Every structure is written in structure tokens, then in C-alpha cells.
Amino acid sequence: VNDPLAAVLREIVGTQNVLVDPGIRAAFETDWTRRFHGVSRCVVRPGSADEVAMVLRACAAEHAAVVPQGGNTGLVGGGVPRGGEVVLSLLRIDGIEHIDPHLGEVTCGAGLTLGALNEAAGAHGLRLGVDLAARGSATVGGMVATNAGGINVLRYGMMRSQVLGFEAVLANGSVIDRLEGPAKDNSGYDLGQLLAGSEGTLAVITRLRLRLVPVLPHSAVALFGAPTPEAAIDLAQRARAHFDDLEAAEFFLPEGLDLVRHHTGASNPFRRRWAMYVLFEIASRKPDVLERFAEFMDTVPGLGEGQMDGTFAQDAMDRKRLWALRERHTEAINSEGVPVKLDVAIPLARLPRFLDEVRGAVTSFAPSARAIIFGHLADANLHVNILGADGHEEAVTGSVLRLVAALKGSISAEHGIGIAKSHWLGLTRSPQDIAVMRAIKRALDPEGILNPGVIFTDTARPVTPPARRR
Amino acid sequence: VNDPLAAVLREIVGTQNVLVDPGIRAAFETDWTRRFHGVSRCVVRPGSADEVAMVLRACAAEHAAVVPQGGNTGLVGGGVPRGGEVVLSLLRIDGIEHIDPHLGEVTCGAGLTLGALNEAAGAHGLRLGVDLAARGSATVGGMVATNAGGINVLRYGMMRSQVLGFEAVLANGSVIDRLEGPAKDNSGYDLGQLLAGSEGTLAVITRLRLRLVPVLPHSAVALFGAPTPEAAIDLAQRARAHFDDLEAAEFFLPEGLDLVRHHTGASNPFRRRWAMYVLFEIASRKPDVLERFAEFMDTVPGLGEGQMDGTFAQDAMDRKRLWALRERHTEAINSEGVPVKLDVAIPLARLPRFLDEVRGAVTSFAPSARAIIFGHLADANLHVNILGADGHEEAVTGSVLRLVAALKGSISAEHGIGIAKSHWLGLTRSPQDIAVMRAIKRALDPEGILNPGVIFTDTARPVTPPARRR
Numbered sequence: 017v018n019d020p021l022a023a024v025l026r027e028i029v030g031t032q033n034v035l036v037d038p039g040i041r042a043a044f045e046t047d048w049t050r051r052f053h054g055v056s057r058c059v060v061r062p063g064s065a066d067e068v069a070m071v072l073r074a075c076a077a078e079h080a081a082v083v084p085q086g087g088n089t090g091l092v093g094g095g096v097p098r099g100g101e102v103v104l105s106l107l108r109i110d111g112i113e114h115i116d117p118h119l120g121e122v123t124c125g126a127g128l129t130l131g132a133l134n135e136a137a138g139a140h141g142l143r144l145g146v147d148l149a150a151r152g153s154a155t156v157g158g159m160v161a162t163n164a165g166g167i168n169v170l171r172y173g174m175m176r177s178q179v180l181g182f183e184a185v186l187a188n189g190s191v192i193d194r195l196e197g198p199a200k201d202n203s204g205y206d207l208g209q210l211l212a213g214s215e216g217t218l219a220v221i222t223r224l225r226l227r228l229v230p231v232l233p234h235s236a237v238a239l240f241g242a243p244t245p246e247a248a249i250d251l252a253q254r255a256r257a258h259f260d261d262l263e264a265a266e267f268f269l270p271e272g273l274d275l276v277r278h279h280t281g282a283s284n285p286f287r288r289r290w291a292m293y294v295l296f297e298i299a300s301r302k303p304d305v306l307e308r309f310a311e312f313m314d315t316v317p318g319l320g321e322g323q324m325d326g327t328f329a330q331d332a333m334d335r336k337r338l339w340a341l342r343e344r345h346t347e348a349i350n351s352e353g354v355p356v357k358l359d360v361a362i363p364l365a366r367l368p369r370f371l372d373e374v375r376g377a378v379t380s381f382a383p384s385a386r387a388i389i390f391g392h393l394a395d396a397n398l399h400v401n402i403l404g405a406d407g408h409e410e411a412v413t414g415s416v417l418r419l420v421a422a423l424k425g426s427i428s429a430e431h432g433i434g435i436a437k438s439h440w441l442g443l444t445r446s447p448q449d450i451a452v453m454r455a456i457k458r459a460l461d462p463e464g465i466l467n468p469g470v471i472f473t474d475t476a477r478p479v480t481p482p483a484r485r486r
Numbered sequence: 487v488n489d490p491l492a493a494v495l496r497e498i499v500g501t502q503n504v505l506v507d508p509g510i511r512a513a514f515e516t517d518w519t520r521r522f523h524g525v526s527r528c529v530v531r532p533g534s535a536d537e538v539a540m541v542l543r544a545c546a547a548e549h550a551a552v553v554p555q556g557g558n559t560g561l562v563g564g565g566v567p568r569g570g571e572v573v574l575s576l577l578r579i580d581g582i583e584h585i586d587p588h589l590g591e592v593t594c595g596a597g598l599t600l601g602a603l604n605e606a607a608g609a610h611g612l613r614l615g616v617d618l619a620a621r622g623s624a625t626v627g628g629m630v631a632t633n634a635g636g637i638n639v640l641r642y643g644m645m646r647s648q649v650l651g652f653e654a655v656l657a658n659g660s661v662i663d664r665l666e667g668p669a670k671d672n673s674g675y676d677l678g679q680l681l682a683g684s685e686g687t688l689a690v691i692t693r694l695r696l697r698l699v700p701v702l703p704h705s706a707v708a709l710f711g712a713p714t715p716e717a718a719i720d721l722a723q724r725a726r727a728h729f730d731d732l733e734a735a736e737f738f739l740p741e742g743l744d745l746v747r748h749h750t751g752a753s754n755p756f757r758r759r760w761a762m763y764v765l766f767e768i769a770s771r772k773p774d775v776l777e778r779f780a781e782f783m784d785t786v787p788g789l790g791e792g793q794m795d796g797t798f799a800q801d802a803m804d805r806k807r808l809w810a811l812r813e814r815h816t817e818a819i820n821s822e823g824v825p826v827k828l829d830v831a832i833p834l835a836r837l838p839r840f841l842d843e844v845r846g847a848v849t850s851f852a853p854s855a856r857a858i859i860f861g862h863l864a865d866a867n868l869h870v871n872i873l874g875a876d877g878h879e880e881a882v883t884g885s886v887l888r889l890v891a892a893l894k895g896s897i898s899a900e901h902g903i904g905i906a907k908s909h910w911l912g913l914t915r916s917p918q919d920i921a922v923m924r925a926i927k928r929a930l931d932p933e934g935i936l937n938p939g940v941i942f943t944d945t946a947r948p949v950t951p952p953a954r955r956r
Contacts, residue, residue, distance in 0.1 A: 118723055119834065162672065163672050163676075165670060165672075169670070173647070174670070176676070176679070177643070177647070186918075186922060190918035190921065190922065191918065192916070192918055192919050192922060193916060193919070194919070196833075196894045197831075197833070197894050197895065197896055197914065198831030198832065198833060198865070198866050198867070198895060198896045198899060199831075199865075200635060200639070200644070200831045200862075200865045200866070200867050200896060200899040200900060201831065201896035201898070201899060201914075202632065202633050202635075202683050202896075202898045202899065202900055202901065202902045202903070203896060203897055203898045203903055203907075203911060203914055203915060204903060204911060204915055204919075204920070204923050204941055205680060205683065205684055205688075205923045205926055205941075206633075206646070206679065206680070206682070206683050207919070207922065207923070209646070209676065209679035209680065209682075210675060210676070210679065210680050210926075212676070212679075213672050213675065213676050214675055218675075230727075253588055260730060260731065260770075260771070261730065300730075301730070361667075361668030361670045361671065362668065363666075363667070363668060364589065392670075395668070395669075395670045396668050396670070397668070397670050424666045424667050425667065425668060426667055426668045426670060426671035426672075426673060427673055428671070428672045428673045429668060429670040429671060429672065430670060430672055431672065432672045433672070433673055433674060437673075441673060441674060444667065444671075444673055445673060445674055446662070446663060448656075448660035448661065448662055449662050449663070449664070449674075449677070450674070451660065452656060452660065452662060452677065452929075452930060453674050453675045453677070455929040455930065456675055456680075456926060456929055456930075458929065459922075459925040459926055459928065459929035460922060460925060460926075471674050471675075
């Protein structure tokens with residue numbers, strides 16, 4: 017309470033916006049996976065880019081490390097303190113400034129949640145092209161900072177592809193304003209694309225201009241059971257080639273289906289057990305979506321001959337029921353314990369080999385652990401959830417990520433590196449590559465006050481005060 | 487010939503790949519607009535990333551500036567020497583290493599031309615999603631380095647959106663290899679997105695993995711005449727909302743049409759003269775493209791009542807004829823003289839005001855000059871070609887770009903800054919913004935040997951040798 021930095025921050029943002037009470041701070045100090053937790057120096061809640069600039073200057077003057085935080089829905093510990101940092105919450109910068117229904121654009125604060133954005137955009141028949149399960153809490157600023165993905169990437173791209181303009185504050189308090197202006201702009205380096213996915217280590221994003229996409233009135237959902245991962249991949253490739261309007265191509269495995277059915281009481285969608293389940297959604301302005309799914313099914317070899325199975329939803333309730341089998345994986349897994357959550361991508365051709373070998377990679381370090389795997393098949397993006405690794409989390413993580421690297425995959429497809437994977441970055445990034453990323457980090461944040469420990473291991477501790485200058 | 491650096495470079499790439507003869511060098515020293523020209527120290531043609539690395543290290547040791555060059559089709563002088571630099575030509579690194587028809591990907595050398603790429607990809611029914619008139623010479627490396635745009639941006643995005651992987655060499659000779667692996671990868675900063683559009687100032691791109699799109703068998707082209715720019719913009723918005731498969735929405739003006747007709751002998755597509763002409767193309771896997779255009783025309787208010795006019799191509803010859811009215815603008819303009827070529831974007835709502843005011847902005851500095859304007863309507867991207875500005879090129883350029891900045895436009899939508907616009911960068915980028923771009927430049931190229939003078943003015947001269955270090 018008598019921290020002199022907190023007193024300075026109160027001058028900037030007002031007393032009520034500097035949280036020092038441990039009970040009130042707690043919600044900002046633990047992430048929702050319950051895996052990452054740290055005690056903050058205080059939580060500061062600025063209301064504008066100018067206030068963010070003053071906060072960062074005040075922190076820099078004290079060599080105090082800062083953790084920018086949005087909705088605190090990250091999965092790699094990048095948005096909660098490690099110990100002693102100032103948490104800079106963006107939640108007060110959440111205004112919807114302008115929606116342009118003709119151009120399909122919104123200008124808003126970084127602290128706006130995806131849910132609130134979609135509610136406002138929905139009045140104009142629009143939504144953000146990125147959607148994810150944490151939509152009620154995840155903020156658009158956090159989604160850009162982590163380059164969020166989700167279920168519609170194959171149609172609309174990741175979060176970086178939605179950014180038309182931004183406002184951000186550098187560690188030195190400079191406000192960079194590229195909010196307005198045409199999206200097509202080759203005037204110097206694309207700083208917005210550099211900040212997208214930089215996980216709060218280069219700047220604090222304060223406002224955004226984002227592309228919106230139409231809410232399409234007609235959608236159809238189909239679920240397939242495939243005898244092998246290879247057959248499932250082939251099916252997904254066929255669907256991509258067949259449909260211009262494929263919105264989702266998700267997959268899960270029988271162990272996951274069992275868990276979800278056990279947790280939710282859902283019935284089995286098929287008579288027999290398949291090696292891989294694939295869920296497709298198409299969405300269109302035109303009503304013929306069911307007919308087109310039926311046409312597609314006619315082109316799938318082996319369907320209806322017992323070599324594959326497929327069903328499609330007849331109505332909205334049915335669609336929801338099929339989606340629940342995929343979407344309720346996370347809560348079903350969480351009900352069994354705190355999983356190790358890994359988010360990887362594997363070149364599609366090597367995906368079957370990964371699925372063959374990943375269980376061995378897990379159980380060799382944690383014999384009683386089990387891996388529940390689901391994800392975005394079109395993107396070759398797998399969410400690997402490991403339950404029962406108690407005490408062996410790091411060994412199991414390393415084992416799985418080494419397998420990913422050996423198959424030339426990505427150790428973080430959409431969740432980011434955070435602090436969870438910073439010491440594994442060298443698995444897929446060469447020393448030269450990491451050196452150039454560090455050089456960029458130093459260029460934008462020479463004192464290392466922004467999110468130390470995230471992405472790069474050796475910035476893990478809050479900077480120690482050198483001799484005060486001038 | 488007795489330049490010691492040339493001797494070192496010969497050791498690296500072989501005698502035949504270091505060009506010192508002025509006659510042979512000439513093709514690498516003048517850009518195709520004929521506006522930019524400089525004498526090089528020599529031209530070096532490495533054949534691999536390792537050779538590029540050795541070349542850059544040798545140049546760094548001599549503090550010799552390097553201009554990376556692809557097909558030399560840039561329009562802002564960023565790829566030709568200013569005087570005394572080493573030209574590093576990528577044209578020998580032009581192999582097509584792998585085309586994956588299932589995933590729709592190509593891995594190739596940076597010096598491969600777009601035309602050669604599309605020829606090879608065409609055998610698999612694929613092409614690059616970016617297309618532009620210079621396709622015979624433009625290289626994919628240069629297209630990424632300048633984030634090229636072209637006519638299909640509204641469907642497939644700019645060149646940065648096609649990049650799935652890259653290999654590049656930093657000024658210090660480090661080879662960064664992110665060629666393989668899944669496109670979905672949030673493992674640290676997205677260096678590929680930083681290099682896209684950095685115009686050879688941060689690294690030399692040597693190999694690329696690029697997304698390919700299907701060559702669609704059915705296309706339809708329509709041309710409209712609109713009574714006002716506002717009506718043309720409204721029409722383009724309607725087309726975007728109507729079609730999922732709009733590939734192009736281009737525009738030109740009556741002065742440009744007159745010039746093209748005079749140059750090519752083409753007949754007038756409409757009985758009367760319209761204020762703005764809009765050309766649309768849709769492309770699909772399905773054959774009903776003409777029917778869908780007819781449906782669209784029924785929804786356009788005023789069409790067929792004399793308030794607007796429209797025609798659509800009945801066959802391939804017809805499509806070519808309509809496209810020629812737009813595509814032959816450049817050659818028609820060039821036949822009248824060497825134009826000042828500006829490439830700007832204007833927020834769509836302010837486009838009519840820009841068109842109203844741009845002629846005054848030109849003639850106030852060059853009374854007899856005329857502006858021929860055409861471009862990509864959906865992207866609000868205008869190519870402003872000024873003929874007859876003789877002796878007043880800089881004044882006219884400044885006048886137009888100041889107008890663009892006042893309307894919150896972009897002073898370079900797709901061509902880049904190069905040396906042509908480096909002293910205008912401050913019109914749309916704040917001092918803080920330019921400072922952070924310079925910090926990134928220093929971080930990646932501390933000696934300033936890569937393309938000095940491009941983007942930033944004060945790196946305009948080849949670096950002067952400081953005291954040689956150990």
C-alpha cells in the first residue's frame with residue numbers, strides 16, 4: 017500500500033484504478049487454466065493510450081516489469097504475473113467507437129471482449145471472423161497480441177488477418193497511431209503484423225480497427241466417422257476442394273468422444289466406434305446448404321458401404337448437438353483434473369505418424385497419463401491435453417514437443433509461447449532466428465520491462481534496477 | 487575490374503557471376519519506369535542462401551552497401567542502385583523445388599518469376615493468388631519484399647498473405663530458415679510478416695513457400711459505366727455483398743479510356759461517356775457465372791433506365807477485350823511520355839473528394855500536366871499517373887501526396903516507399919512511428935548495408951567506412 021510506484025500510478029489513473037488489495041488483485045493473478053499464478057506488485061487499469069503511456073513511463077523510471085493483460089484467457093501463462101510485476105489491465109479501454117456496416121469494419125478499444133463485439137456487430141449482420149470458446153472473456157487486444165486462431169481459420173484466417181489498423185504504446189511511452197487509413201498501405205514496416213503474436217513483449221495494444229465478416233444465415237453441420245486418420249485427412253481435403261464456404265473442419269478421437277459422452281450424457285452419433293471423427297460446417301447466404309452436403313456425401317468413397325459413416329444435422333438443435341461433441345471436450349477434460357495443454361501443428365502428411373507415436377511419448381515419462389487430442393483438422397492443428405501427468409508435466413511436455421519438432425511441426429500453433437514454452441523455443445527456432453527476435457525485442461523494449469519471461473527465457477525475472485541515470 | 491571486393495565476390499560465386507562490364511551491368515542499373523538509375527559497384531549473382539550469406543559478409547567487411555534485386559519491375563526505385571552499391575541479383579535462385587497439389591503449396595527460389603511459377607503450378611490446376619501485369623519479369627522474392635498487390639487482392643489478399651514459409655539472410659550473414667513447418671505457428675515473432683513489405687532493407691529473401699489457389703474454370707467479366715464516383719462506389723459495394731467469388735473490381739476514368747482507345751484503336755464500350763467505369767470479374771468452379779451476373783444486374787438500381795450502363799462479356803475474346811480497356815492503361819500512358827507514377831489509397835468515402843481535388847493539386851504546380859487515374863476500386867487503391875509534369879515532378883508529387891495525407895489516405899498502397907517516397911514518409915507516419923521503424927532497421931542491419939536510402943532518407947548514401955574493427 018505504501019509502494020511509491022503505486023502512488024505515482026494513482027496520480028495517473030485515479031485511486032480506484034490501482035488495485036493493491038490482495039483479494040481484489042487475485043482475479044488478475046491466476047489464469048483460468050489454474051496452472052499459472054504469480055503475485056503482482058499491483059494491478060493498474062488505465063483508460064486510454066495516454067494513460068498507458070504515462071503508466072509505462074512511470075514503470076520504466078522504476079525499472080518495474082509490466083504484464084499487459086486482456087481477458088486473462090491465455091493458455092501459456094503470458095498474461096499473469098510471474099512475481100512482482102505490475103499487471104496492466106486493458107479491460108477499461110473497451111469502447112466500441114464505430115462500426116461501419118458498409119465496409120465491414122469496427123474501431124474499438126483493445127479491452128473489448130469478443131462477445132460484446134459480436135453482440136454489437138450482430139445488429140448489423142456482422143461478426144469477427146475469428147471465433148473461439150473463450151468469447152465471453154477474451155478481449156480483441158489479447159486476441160491480436162496472441163494472434164488467436166479458433167475454429168474459422170480455414171475460412172477467414174487468424175487474428176492477424178483481421179487487423180486493419182491499430183494504436184499501441186511502446187515501452188518508452190511512444191504512442192504509435194495507425195488506426196485510421198486504408199488497409200492497403202505499404203508505407204514502411206507493417207508494425208501491426210509484428211505486434212500480432214508478440215504476446216505483449218513489444219508494445220501494449222490499446223485500440224484496434226478490425227475487419228468484420230457477414231453473419232451467414234444458412235449453415236449446415238455434418239459429422240463423419242473415419243476408419244483411419246489417413247481416411248479422415250483425405251475426407252477433409254475433399255471437403256476443402258468441394259466447398260467454397262467451408263467454415264470449420266474439426267476432429268476428435270474415440271477417447272475424447274467417450275469422455276464427452278461420460279461428462280454430458282450425449283449418445284453415440286454412430287453405431288460403431290471410428291478411429292477419427294471429423295466435423296464440417298459450411299455457411300452461406302444461400303439456403304441450399306443441406307442439399308450441397310448431400311451432394312458432397314455422394315462423392316465420398318466408401319460412405320454407406322460400412323467403410324465410413326456420416327450424418328448431418330437437420331436443424332439448429334441438431335447442429336448444436338453435433339458441435340457439442342467437439343466443443344465440450346475442454347470442460348470434459350477439465351472435470352477429470354488439471355491437464356497439461358499443448359497446442360501443436362503437424363504437417364498434414366505426418367499427422368498419422370504423430371498420433372501413432374504421441375501416446376508412447378507421453379507414457380514413457382508418465383506411465384498412467386493419457387492424452388486426449390482434438391483440434392482443427394484443416395489447419396493440422398492439434399490440442400493435446402494430457403491428464404494424469406502429475407509430477408511429470410515438464411518431462412511429458414518436452415517429450416511431446418520433441419516429437420513435434422522431429423516431425424517438422426510447430427510447438428505452438430495458436431496459443432503462443434508465453435512462459436509455458438519459452439524454454440522449448442529452440443526446438444523449432446535456430447539460434448540465429450532467436451537472436452534476431454531478441455534484437456527486435458531489444459530495439460522496441462531496451463529496458464526489458466514488457467512481459468519479461470514471455471517468449472524468451474532469459475528475460476524471466478523483473479529487471480533489476482541498474483544505477484539510476486541522470 | 488581491379489576492385490578488391492569484386493575479387494572476393496568472384497571467389498564466392500564464380501567469375502561469371504560477378505558482372506563488372508558496364509554494358510552487361512546496365513540492365514541491372516535502370517528500372518523499367520526509366521525514372522530511376524544509378525551506377526553499381528558491380529552486380530553479384532549468388533546461387534544459394536549460403537552464397538548470399540558469404541556475399542553479405544564480404545560486403546559488410548568492406549562497408550559496401552548492397553541493393554537486393556529481383557525482376558527489377560519495382561516502381562519506386564527500391565531495386566536499382568543509387569550510385570556505388572553492389573547489386574545482389576536473386577535471379578539465379580529460381581528453382582521450383584516442390585509443388586504440393588493437395589495442400590496447394592509451392593517451395594521455390596526467390597528469383598523465380600511469377601510467370602514461370604504459374605506455368606508450373608498450372609499443370610496442377612493452381613496459380614499464385616496475387617497477379618499483376620509484370621508477371622513475366624517480377625520475381626516472387628521481390629513480390630514478397632514489396633508486399634505486391636495487384637488485381638485479385640480483394641479475393642486472396644496481398645503477397646504477405648501467400649507466405650507460408652521463408653528462408654532469408656540477414657545483413658550479418660545469418661541464414662534464417664522458416665521454410666518448412668505448418669503455416670499455423672505462433673512460436674515467437676512472425677519474421678516473415680516483418681520482411682514482407684520491408685523492401686530489402688532488413689534481409690535478403692532467398693527461398694519461399696507460398697500458398698497456391700485453384701485456377702477456376704469459369705469466369706465472367708462485366709463493365710459498367712456510372713454517372714458519378716459515388717454511384718460507382720455504391721455499385722462496387724453491392725457487388726462485394728452479392729458475390730462470394732468476386733476476383734476483381736477495377737476502375738478507370740473517361741480520360742484514361744480515351745487514351746487507351748487512341749492508343750489501341752478499341753471501340754467505345756458504351757454509347758455515352760460515363761464519369762467512372764467499373765470492371766468486375768467473378769470466377770468459380772461452377773459454370774453458372776453468366777447467369778449470376780445477369781441476376782446481379784437485375785438488382786442494380788437505374789441500370790437499363792439510362793442512369794447507368796452495363797455490359798458483360800459473352801466469351802473469352804470478349805473478356806479479354808473488356809480487360810484490355812483497363813490493363814492497357816499503363817502502355818497507353820507510357821506511349822505519351824514518362825509519367826510520375828503514384829500509388830495511393832483513399833478511404834472509400836473520401837474517394838470522390840480526392841478525384842475532385844487531385845487535378846487542382848496537379849495543375850497548381852504544373853499547369854499543363856494531366857492526371858490519368860485508374861486502379862483497384864474495392865481496395866480504394868488509385869494509380870495516379872501524371873503526364874507532362876516536366877521539371878515539376880517533385881512539386882506535383884508532394885502536392886498529390888499532401889492531399890492524400892489530408893484525406894487520411896495511404897501514400898503508398900502497394901508499390902512501397904523505395905527512394906521515390908522516402909522523404910514523404912512523414913506525411914502519414916508520425917516521428918514516433920518512424921523512430922520505431924528505424925530501431926528495427928538498426929536491430930537487423932546495424933551497419934546499414936542493406937538497401938540504404940530505401941524507406942528512410944538518412945540512410946541514403948552508402949555507409950562511410952568507420953575505423954576498421956579488429
